[in-house]
Amino acid sequence: MLSAPISFEFLRGAVQIEQTTHGLLPHRLPEWARAQCADPQLAMAESQPAGCRLVFHTRSTEIELDALRTRPAYVGMPMRPDGTYDLLVDGELTARASLTGGNVLMKDAAAGTEELLPGARGTIRFAGLPDRRKSVEIWLPHNEITELIALRSDQPLEPSPITRPVWLHHGSSISHGSNAAHPTGTWPAVAAAAGGVELINLGMGGSALLDPFVARTMRDIPADLISLKIGINIVNADLMRLRAFGPAVHGFLDTIRDGHPDTPIIVVSAVHCPIHEDTPGPLVPDFSGGVMAFMATGDPAEVRAGKLTLRVIRDELARIVTQRAATDPNLRYVNGLDLYGPADFAEFPLADRLHPGPQAHELIGQRFAAVIREAVLG
Known part of the structure; x- marks a missing residue:
């Protein structure tokens, strides 16, 4: 097997790569932006490589990747899958694999603490690819x-040029892919x-908070949409409020x-929840059913005093976009x-009361694909 150096020319979807003691860690925010916020939730979310992928041309029939994972x-609670x-081979989903071992970031929601339990790196192997x-x-x-450690193949790998329009997206854990079954099943990947x-994909769980450093990051990334x-x-x-x-x-939009100055920008409000x-926030975990779910703890009466709900935000976003347009x-x-919407919720409910499941991710992605085609093709 040939060893291929893992470099930025093979990696798409990341903003920066950090050299760690183990390998290369893709980041979806640059170092200067990460330095402006010490939130552990943001640190975890931006370093989970939603939308990141290694892309190349090759005649290889076998490919191996060594990596070290850290999962929350x-x-x-039971471990997540x-x-x-x-x-993907020529754009078609061909195989799936998972690592073994790895680190575990153990969180105690009640105490507000977390502990890193170290583990070993693993290897995934894809064989039988077309010659x-x-x-x-x-x-x-x-x-x-x-953390990407080593990439091997039985034939050389060549970087692939980007030939399609670039779509830059920012959103919450739903955009990040929470409760999607696999990385190309997240709604942005489907779309x-x-x-x-x-x-x-700059969708980051718990972190779509209109942070100025995210706006500046997006300002500096070339994009067609x-x-x-x-x-x-x-x-x-x-x-x-x-x-x-x-x-x-x-x-955020000004930045x-x-x-x-002329790139199409689409402002999207929240899906039905x-x-x-x-009911305003804050949101808290609910473990009463034996699995993690969520519940809102705010008082609807406080909306009159400026507290925010999804209904209020949708109205305000529509007003802002109409004004600016x-x-x-x-x-x-x-x-x-x-x-x-509500009819989709009745068919594909939110299992944890917050995040769409795999079928809903597919539905949202296909619907947003029509928005993309209209924006890009005119």
Whole structure:
């Protein structure tokens, strides 16, 4: 087997690569941005490689990847399923594999603490690939921090040029891929494949909070289409009131426009989530049923005093986009209820009361692909 150096030219979807003691760690925020926020949730989310993949051309029939994973776990709860590596050959999902071993980041929700339990690296192997020159993509698990250690093949690997329009997306854990079964099953990955675009996914669990450093990161990334999914984290973090929310949205858009004066931008509101439609945050874990779920703890009566709900945010986003679109024809609003609404909830309910499952991810992705095609093709 030949050893192929893992470098940025083979990795898509990451903003930066960090050299660790074990290997290369893809990041979805640059170092300067990470330095501006010490939130452990953000640190975990941005280093989980949602949308990141190794892409190359090769005649190889066998490919091996050594990696060290770090997966989250919660005291008193069963371990989540292993993360999945998806292998695409010429754009078609061909195989899946998971690592063994690895680190566990054990979280104690009641105490607000976490502990890293170290483990060993593992190897995934894909064999029996067609003996011809082909495009190969290895999508990394969207829900496991992944340090890339070594890549091997039986034939040389060649970097693949990007030939499709680049779609840059920012959103919450739903965009990150929570409760999707595998990395190409997250709704942004589904939408990118069906819409014919190259995905950079800055969806980060619990972290779509209108942070200025995220806006500046997006400002500096070349893109042909940009989308922002705003709402659920603002509500469930109980982060701000209506007075602060509107100017924060304007500021986020202003910063992105500094680097993308004419790029189409799509502002997307939250999908249907009954616990937060009319009830503010904060959101807290609910372990009463033996599995992790969530519940809203705010008082609906406080909406009159400026507390935010999904219904309030949808109205405010629609108003802001209408106002700005008068002088910005490349700005558009998409109501999240058109992607996943009450009727969809009745058919594909949110198992943990917050995150769509695999079928709902597929549904949202296919619906947003139509939005992408309209925005890119006109």
